[in-house]
Amino acid sequence: MVHFDNPKDRPVYIISVAAELVGMHPQTLRQYERAGLVHPYRMPGRGEGKGGKERETRLYSEHDIEQLRYIKRLTQELKVNLEGVKQIALLKEELDLRQRELDKQKQKMQQEIQRLRSKIGQLEVQIEEEV
Incomplete structure (x- = not known):
């Protein structure tokens, strides 16, 4: 059984x-799959299909x-052809990847800021105790 993290x-x-x-x-969905625009999960079925394949x-x-x-919005409303949709999808994928990387960096920086604030608090307590 395949597990999917995101519902x-x-x-x-x-x-x-x-x-x-x-x-x-x-x-149309089959055409978009052949063009590499969508990747549905393929579940083994019963019997044989065309050419003796399962x-x-x-x-x-x-x-x-x-x-x-x-894709429908791009092709019908904005009149983008399938090659244009592919390029937009690649750019969107790259943008999403970069956004996730930036989010990870932001989280690390926030943790570092929190650590430094805690350290500052400890130093302030030490200074108060020494005075």
């Missing part, structure tokens, strides 16, 4: 439900649904 990453929607939730045709069921998470809605 939004847990795959729950089959392709027909995911397509309905975002107002797209299931074939059949798999695509399961979409809440995060995937959000990504599909974002």
